[in-house]
Amino acid sequence: MRITVIGSQGQLGHDLMSSLSADGHQLTGLTHQQISIEEAASIETALDDNAPELVINTAAYNKVDLAESAPEAAFTINTFGPRNLAMYCHQKNIRLMQISTDYVFGLEAARQSAYGEHDAPGPLSAYGQSKLAGEYFVRAICPQHYVVRTCGLYGKAGKTGNGNFVETMLRLGKERDELSIINDQHCTPTSTRDLSTAITRLIQTDRFGLYHATSQGQTTWFEFARTIFELAGMDVKLNAISTEQYHAAAERPRFSVLDCSKLKATTGFAFPDWKEALKTYLES
Numbered sequence: 001m002r003i004t005v006i007g008s009q010g011q012l013g014h015d016l017m018s019s020l021s022a023d024g025h026q027l028t029g030l031t032h033q034q035i036s037i038e039e040a041a042s043i044e045t046a047l048d049d050n051a052p053e054l055v056i057n058t059a060a061y062n063k064v065d066l067a068e069s070a071p072e073a074a075f076t077i078n079t080f081g082p083r084n085l086a087m088y089c090h091q092k093n094i095r096l097m098q099i100s101t102d103y104v105f106g107l108e109a110a111r112q113s114a115y116g117e118h119d120a121p122g123p124l125s126a127y128g129q130s131k132l133a134g135e136y137f138v139r140a141i142c143p144q145h146y147v148v149r150t151c152g153l154y155g156k157a158g159k160t161g162n163g164n165f166v167e168t169m170l171r172l173g174k175e176r177d178e179l180s181i182i183n184d185q186h187c188t189p190t191s192t193r194d195l196s197t198a199i200t201r202l203i204q205t206d207r208f209g210l211y212h213a214t215s216q217g218q219t220t221w222f223e224f225a226r227t228i229f230e231l232a233g234m235d236v237k238l239n240a241i242s243t244e245q246y247h248a249a250a251e252r253p254r255f256s257v258l259d260c261s262k263l264k265a266t267t268g269f270a271f272p273d274w275k276e277a278l279k280t281y282l283e284s
């Protein structure tokens with residue numbers, strides 16, 4: 001298939017390029033220098049020549065805390081970007097995949113069971129709202145769509161690009177003797193390599209719609225950090241703190257574990273457990 005990946009130098013975009021090319025697809029990767037999804041004219045310029053059959057949009061405004069004080073940037077890129085892409089793709093009969101987030105959930109404060117695709121979302125932050133609105137535009141405008149929600153991404157491109165939790169912990173662990181990490185937000189961090197494998201399988205199916213896609217199991221950021229240092233053989237003193245003690249600008253879900261059984265039933269792909277995936281990432 002002729003596929004264009006938007007955000008090809010990002011964490012997910014980078015690994016998708018490898019996974020899709022290994023599967024024999026004809027690929028074009030577009031960097032932020034080559035396309036700005038918030039501008040319809042830029043989309044036409046960048047996509048017209050490639051005539052893709054599928055566009056995968058991994059580009060996003062991911063600064064969750066900054067988005068609280070400057071929501072315009074988040075809505076411009078995360079909401080109007082996907083809207084522009086959906087209008088372009090529908091008009092040209094191109095399939096569109098939009099990547100979204102577990103931060104579309106959180107409003108149900110007492111939630112303790114994994115969210116399915118049919119559960120009502122309820123974002124707590126401007127970032128979550130902007131991503132959810134982006135999903136809605138894609139679903140409303142472009143019937144041939146996949147919307148894939150994921151969580152806590154880490155991948156190789158995070159070492160040099162916008163960073164990720166694992167790389168941040170490894171850096172801070174070298175700089176400081178002691179760290180305080182939140183222990184009351186439950187979710188499932190996911191490797192972009194595994195997510196790319198799942199997406200590569202999903203696009204073979206023609207089964208459009210909304211999918212949840214994360215590693216298996218669940219953890220907290222504290223437990224995740226503890227495991228990172230344990231696997232990396234680093235001795236760092238960790239303090240478990242509450243969300244309130246951290247004073248972040250954006251409110252985050254206390255529980256945003258996603259039920260990924262629909263994706264597994266559709267593709268046959270089983271994500272590894274989050275600890276296994278982390279081990280593989282650190283070993284590579």
Ligand SMILES: NC(=O)c1ccc[n+]([C@@H]2O[C@H](COP(=O)([O-])OP(=O)(O)OC[C@H]3O[C@@H](n4cnc5c(N)ncnc54)[C@H](OP(=O)(O)O)[C@@H]3O)[C@@H](O)[C@H]2O)c1
Binds near residue numbers: 102152
């Ligand atoms: N990271 C996470 O923990 C996480 C969790 C859940 C869901 N997600 C979603 O997963 C997707 C991929 O995340 P990621 O971690 O791979 O992101 P990433 O590493 O930040 O990559 C995003 C890429 O998009 C580019 N980009 C940013 N704004 C753009 C624009 N307006 N037009 C075109 N390109 C633009 C960026 O380029 P520059 O850096 O040069 O601006 C970057 O290369 C996003 O949709 C994100 O919302 C991420």
